[in-house]
Amino acid sequence: MNYRILHLLFLLHAVIPASAALADSDSAVFKKDILPILQAKCVQCHGSENQESMVRLDTLSTDLMKNRAAAETWHEVLNALDSAEMPPEDEDQLTDEELASLTGWIRKTLDDYVKATSRRSGRVVHRRLNRVEYQNTLLDLLGLDMDYALDLPPDSPSEDGFQNNGQALQMSAFQLEYALATARRALDRVIVSGPAPQQYDHEFTESNVRNWRGNVERSNRLQRSQVFLGTMVKDYPEAGEFRIRVTFSAELRPNKGYPILELSVGYRPDTQILFRNVDSVEIKSEAQQTLEFRGRLENHPLPVRGQGKYPGLVVRVRNAYDDGSQRPKAQKGKFPDEPNLPVINIHSVQFEAPFFEQWPPQLHRQIIGAPAEQQNDETSWANKSLTQFLPRAFRRPVTEQEIKRFVDFFQTVRPEFPTVEEAMRETLAMALISPDFLYLVEPAGDEKRPVTSSELASRLSYFLWSTMPDDQLAARAADDSLLNQTVLASEVERLLADKRSQRFVDQFTRQWLNLDVVDRVAISKSYYPKFPEGLKQDMIGETQQFFAFLLQENDSALKLLQSDFTMMNEPLAKHYGYPDVWGRDFRPVKLNRDDHRGGLLGHASVLLSNSTGADSHAVRRAVWIRDRLLDDPPAPPPPDAPTLDEADPEFLTLSIREQLEVHRERAACASCHKDIDPWGIALENFDAVGLWRDEVRRQKGKRFDKLPVNAVDTLPDGQELNGVDGLRRYLLNNRKQQFARALVTRLLTYALGRKLELTDESAIDDLTNKFVKNDYRLGDLVTQIVTSESFQTK
Numbered sequence: 033m034n035y036r037i038l039h040l041l042f043l044l045h046a047v048i049p050a051s052a053a054l055a056d057s058d059s060a061v062f063k064k065d066i067l068p069i070l071q072a073k074c075v076q077c078h079g080s081e082n083q084e085s086m087v088r089l090d091t092l093s094t095d096l097m098k099n100r101a102a103a104e105t106w107h108e109v110l111n112a113l114d115s116a117e118m119p120p121e122d123e124d125q126l127t128d129e130e131l132a133s134l135t136g137w138i139r140k141t142l143d144d145y146v147k148a149t150s151r152r153s154g155r156v157v158h159r160r161l162n163r164v165e166y167q168n169t170l171l172d173l174l175g176l177d178m179d180y181a182l183d184l185p186p187d188s189p190s191e192d193g194f195q196n197n198g199q200a201l202q203m204s205a206f207q208l209e210y211a212l213a214t215a216r217r218a219l220d221r222v223i224v225s226g227p228a229p230q231q232y233d234h235e236f237t238e239s240n241v242r243n244w245r246g247n248v249e250r251s252n253r254l255q256r257s258q259v260f261l262g263t264m265v266k267d268y269p270e271a272g273e274f275r276i277r278v279t280f281s282a283e284l285r286p287n288k289g290y291p292i293l294e295l296s297v298g299y300r301p302d303t304q305i306l307f308r309n310v311d312s313v314e315i316k317s318e319a320q321q322t323l324e325f326r327g328r329l330e331n332h333p334l335p336v337r338g339q340g341k342y343p344g345l346v347v348r349v350r351n352a353y354d355d356g357s358q359r360p361k362a363q364k365g366k367f368p369d370e371p372n373l374p375v376i377n378i379h380s381v382q383f384e385a386p387f388f389e390q391w392p393p394q395l396h397r398q399i400i401g402a403p404a405e406q407q408n409d410e411t412s413w414a415n416k417s418l419t420q421f422l423p424r425a426f427r428r429p430v431t432e433q434e435i436k437r438f439v440d441f442f443q444t445v446r447p448e449f450p451t452v453e454e455a456m457r458e459t460l461a462m463a464l465i466s467p468d469f470l471y472l473v474e475p476a477g478d479e480k481r482p483v484t485s486s487e488l489a490s491r492l493s494y495f496l497w498s499t500m501p502d503d504q505l506a507a508r509a510a511d512d513s514l515l516n517q518t519v520l521a522s523e524v525e526r527l528l529a530d531k532r533s534q535r536f537v538d539q540f541t542r543q544w545l546n547l548d549v550v551d552r553v554a555i556s557k558s559y560y561p562k563f564p565e566g567l568k569q570d571m572i573g574e575t576q577q578f579f580a581f582l583l584q585e586n587d588s589a590l591k592l593l594q595s596d597f598t599m600m601n602e603p604l605a606k607h608y609g610y611p612d613v614w615g616r617d618f619r620p621v622k623l624n625r626d627d628h629r630g631g632l633l634g635h636a637s638v639l640l641s642n643s644t645g646a647d648s649h650a651v652r653r654a655v656w657i658r659d660r661l662l663d664d665p666p667a668p669p670p671p672d673a674p675t676l677d678e679a680d681p682e683f684l685t686l687s688i689r690e691q692l693e694v695h696r697e698r699a700a701c702a703s704c705h706k707d708i709d710p711w712g713i714a715l716e717n718f719d720a721v722g723l724w725r726d727e728v729r730r731q732k733g734k735r736f737d738k739l740p741v742n743a744v745d746t747l748p749d750g751q752e753l754n755g756v757d758g759l760r761r762y763l764l765n766n767r768k769q770q771f772a773r774a775l776v777t778r779l780l781t782y783a784l785g786r787k788l789e790l791t792d793e794s795a796i797d798d799l800t801n802k803f804v805k806n807d808y809r810l811g812d813l814v815t816q817i818v819t820s821e822s823f824q825t826k
Contacts, residue, residue, distance in 0.1 A: 159198025272386025586811035636722025650712030663774035
């Protein structure tokens, strides 16, 4: 029966139609006036023998209504002609008459296409929840802390780099099976049956482990080499929620960061130590206090009872603060006091599990009610529970017919389960693999139409929170007040002010700026032997918190290009050489005037992600600027293009700039690199880990040669870029409109969850003009996108 249901649900999920085949128009005007120009001036590079930038013009369809991809290509051709990028300088140039004829025909053809398609049905956003959205939605729907996305495959990014694009988010039968298994596992934990289990309460006032080996000291007084361990050998549960209360005081130190109380639960089977952190909290007061932590035992490593050298479930508390100085050595299992480091003094640790204040627990009651409601009529009870659950799960009003379908399913499976709770678990699991839950569904129609209030609520919540609408947003949708533009703008402001908007910041900046690459760059231990791996997350944090600060303050997005401050915490401030910044929290720090670091181009995350891990990489940095900041990515290199990694060892002793000059001597490379390299060479004063330098180090055996940095180069239009400061001035003076349009394009792409097309150009232009006139204010741009026709029309 379950496989039949799976099969039916799988058939229901949306299928994106394949692209139409290419077809040529027999337009007399094109054949008479346009094709000869293309054949004379363009097909040498974009014809049957060569297709530079993977563009072929002699057979490119002119029937745009049947070939949307051709429309996009013609639009790219028009942009290249308007910006004088085509034909290249060393090729036969178009006459004024030829240029006017060609651009005039393309522009008219594209305008006709846009007018025709604007009257057709809207593009339906029918996309699967990605891993982050799936995780957050189930967490908010069920209230259960669990890794819901554990078994799901990674989401494939779209061409734009975003992981919420409907065309890139496919669904397979295997994914559907994983989703069903996940739903069942979660509901087994949320919906309970039977009598209340026995509760265990253990309190520790000192470590009760005597034979725990390792380079740590067991103590109540915690610096970085001490640990507090509370072990339960027999009387401990293996499932359910736990509550841990830690009572402690602290000793703070001047000119040092704050102690970090880290709580973990796990065990030690033998030589390994298997713990999972519950949470860590920075302690900023010396006063005695009690912190409460909650979690699920199923989320942590659990020992096998009666086995292993070190049996039992262990609660571990430690002080995770480390100033990076050399650790002292232990003497007979004791570490000397480090008077300059902060201390946490543990007074007691209380462990309670399974923890609940009433039975069934609150999460159970929120979904299917109290047991007394089940006694009289199970069918009525099921109807009531589903009437409450399904609108939240589907994020829209549900009909009586839909509710009846699930009630009928409940009645069908009820005899197969010993308890009513187990039958309801299976019924709700079916709802959680329905397309109405797994997809953001907006029903298709023949004409464009405004989205409904519930559709608008979902669009908004998944844009800014990566999850389902909360109760207030759902209520605004239910009474249709969300369709009022004033109410909608106030909801945008509320959502941005909520801590859940950090999800938007995290997801958008990671995907827009390619920040995930930071974790994949292997830092060379030869060049940077003392680089701490944990610093990578602080590098990413600087960029994300900088964007978040501009968003919350509704500040100018031009500060992404140049600013007199950045966001730092203690580890990053040490890396950059800024004193008196303490603690893990990021805060605005004014930059030294001669530090050259303001804006994204001085962020270590950007510089490291576009490096080799040993040195800078001018080409990667250049492509990142052109692509991410200006939405003008250079064409990918041809398959036979030689790389910079030459076999000649003497080549490797040259600076990056000198290597690129050698590279550009080759005709096959010069045409592209002359418009790429200067952007990256301007950043040569920053090394691989984002620190300023005046000399480039080149490893030669066991020693390093030093070469002077030359960060000056010239763009093809004659504009000289003199270092990072010159690059910033050029971007602000010559490219800020292009940057504004690029940012609008990226934000709108992310907000709509689809690739933008030619028909979106007028909306992009309108939003960009408003953005510029409003002094590039980032918060207002988000509101303008939400209140735009593009966001509110299907």
